[in-house]
Amino acid sequence: MNKKFLNKLFEKLIEGVITLSGGITSLAVILIVIFLFKEGFGLFGRSTLQDDMVLAVNKSNPLSRIKAANVKAIFDQDVTNWKQIGGKNDSIIIVRIEDIPNYFKESQLGANFENLAPCINHLTDSLSGVILFVPKKYITSSFKGKVLPEEKVGLVDFFTGKEWYPTAVPDSRFGVLPLILGTLWVSFGAILFALPLGLAVAIYLAEIADSRIRRMLKPLIELLSGIPSVIYGFFGLVVLVPLIQSIFNLPVGETALAGSIILGIMALPTIITIAEDAMRTTPRAMKEASLALGATRWQTIYRIVIPYSISGITAAAILGIGRAIGETMAVLMVTGNAGVMPHTFLQPIRTIPATIAAELGESAQGGIHYQALFVLGCVLFVLTLLINLGVEYVSSKRKI
């Protein structure tokens, strides 16, 4: 009696564990969302200036604030006169903390730089064209210059900005447009050649090849999807990249084209498998009816099989794009990772995943750069979510 009760209890317990396990994927997705957004959320509204640093100008300078983009231009010395950014006609003098000793004698600064603050104060006051970039602690209450308000990371700027310089000094620039476009550009190129190729193979496997050949080819296609992406990247790096460089006579072979080709190869198994499965659902009776009317097998394929399985084929294409968008290592290794707006396939390009992979290791935990990378992760997550929803929509909408 007692044993029976224990058995029953045990059974209930196991069933409880099974039920809990059922929720694991939902829990994982929710946790991923929470942690991505938690880490990334703080980015917006945060100052783009390095922590504990300050930008200041002479008090006679009419500008009350300088846009982050202009700050970068000034410090890159693309802008050398205040007039260029709407100020008075006066050449710009950049003063970083390490420049201070050029203006003062060692005795004035003090042996241990104990007089640094007054010196900075004096310098700012005496140079009308100065822009000062120093640690906050040297700005005392008697400071005679004008401290510029900090520029914040804005949502719109983030998504429409064309410059991604996360570690630029003094103001980091977070414009993800080139990264998003780079990702889409490379994926678009990949699908452009993988889709026709994948469909051709899917048609061959589903409708043309006899079962013996099919049984031989299927495991090979599976193997193609089993090869680690870092191997694809490595192969691309040592074979494809030099090839592209010499064919097109380019300074570097690491290009969007290399990325697209490698990604296309990687997306092939996905496209082939899903499209083939879709085509195989075409009822035999429908194909027979077509053949019985004197249609050739090829006519039957493109007039009956493909229209019938078009939703599955669409799903295959979308999933192929999804695979390409999310791929990291191969792209990281062959695309050259230049964060510029894409114009051709023969230029280096940088994608979102590659950016995260390349930069997360160097960013300080909790820092603005770190947060920006997590926001990129959120963007990637949303992109793939849209792709998944798209697939669900397409496959639920079987037209007949």
Added chain:
Amino acid sequence: MAKIETRDVNLYYGDFHALKDISMKMEENTVTALIGPSGCGKSTYLRLFNRMNDLIDNVKIEGEVLVDDEDIYRKGLNVDELRIKVGMVFQKPNPFPKSVFENVAYGLRVNGIKDKHVIEETVVSSLKHAALWDEVRDKLHKSAFELSGGQQQRLCIARALAISPSIVLMDEPASALDPISTAKIEELIHDLKKDYTIVIVTHNMQQAGRVSDFTGFFYMGELIEFGRTVDIFTSPKKHQTENYITGRFG
């Protein structure tokens, strides 16, 4: 001259001997019914005449199959040309996922006919021929799947007629339909006899009796008996035929 003739035909699916030494002749403008229990080979036999069995792996065919005195299994024969001559209607209605019009026009289009007037005329006359025109004249451009099962089957018949075959094969064309639709199909078969040679596989004894001129009884891959339908049904010569027809097995 027989329209269709087979001489000592044997067919194997791998090791399975599905048809055994079948010899038979079918005259022009007649309806021949093939009857017998499931798995007796009657559908397989029917599919010889438009070479539908070619689609299955591992099939081996021996003997001669003649259509209009021409061996249709000879090397170099164009199967799609044969299939234009030999139309087929299947067991379940299997319209294409296209409009009513496009279903009927399909056979014309795949055979390279582009003239709009020819296509339109042929579609209309085929639908009339299949006694479907009055029911679908307002929904020619609706999906074929919106038609009822019986209408779909007549659409499939119209589709087969559109490429002007001289032979129409019917593989249990009414087995998936209700009695009223079945009656319509049977009536249609009767009308079509004037223009076509029809071979029909059926499960239904009464149907065979109603629509056919000749009947062949198949059992375990063999042709047990073949003759005029009246004779088969009233005075069968073989014991098995009699048992089957009177409903003692099958």
Added chain:
Amino acid sequence: MSFQVVKNIDRRKRRSEKFAFGLFRALSIFVVGILFVILGFIVMKGASAISWKFLTTMPSEGMTGGGIYPAIIGTFCLIGGSVVFSFPIGVLAAIYMNEYASKGFLVSFIRMMTNNLAGIPSIVFGLFGISLFVNTLNFGDSILAGSLTLGLLTLPVIIRTTEEALKAVDDSFRNGSYALGATKLQTIRRVVLPIAYPNIITGLILSIGRISGETAPILFIVAYFTTKLPKSIYDQVMALPYHLYVLATSGTDMEKQRPIAYGTALVLIMIVLVINLMANALRRYFSNKVKMN
């Protein structure tokens, strides 16, 4: 009655079929050709680098010499760690989905979430792993954090293949068991799982293949370079795919690193190949066995 007889037999359609089929066959051969080119290239270049010493010694001279022993050990540690976590949970989740959950909103929601999880790019798993396992739970850059991240990544694969395997078990087996008075759990344990397990195992083996090759999720967790072997799950390890990445793209002397990189790539490919072959052989073996029964 006779209506217009249309007997225009178009011979072009046969030519176009010939052309299309020829093209598709050629393209299929081309795709398989790509596979063999990649495999062949790595095998040819890597074969000379591989030796017993290469597999069993530490890297030396700033990765321009020596072997890849710690990377191999590290990869197996990560495989072991993630397997321990993801296999049981994945199989249980699949059992829940296929055997317990009643059809309806909940199941379609869970299925949607599983699909979504499967679609999330691996680098996002990497971000998540850093945020949750490394920083929040304070596991640090360790085998534990890496294994959990990789395990999570393979969960959808395991759940999906297990579900397929369970679905393939005919309901008549279940009903037969219930008819004998067995409880649901007994039925699952004694009837369903024994029938489904070959396919479940095949799925599990394939997921190991996936784990062994993934780089992006553990990019920030595994070691760039270490000559210490791990002593506990809180130690950091090297991993083959990341090691290959490092050898290929950074380091002190690219020229000297190349042969080592080829060797590492070959070892990685061999692992994946062996796993795939094993899964295929198993699948074939069991399907033959089922046929014989």
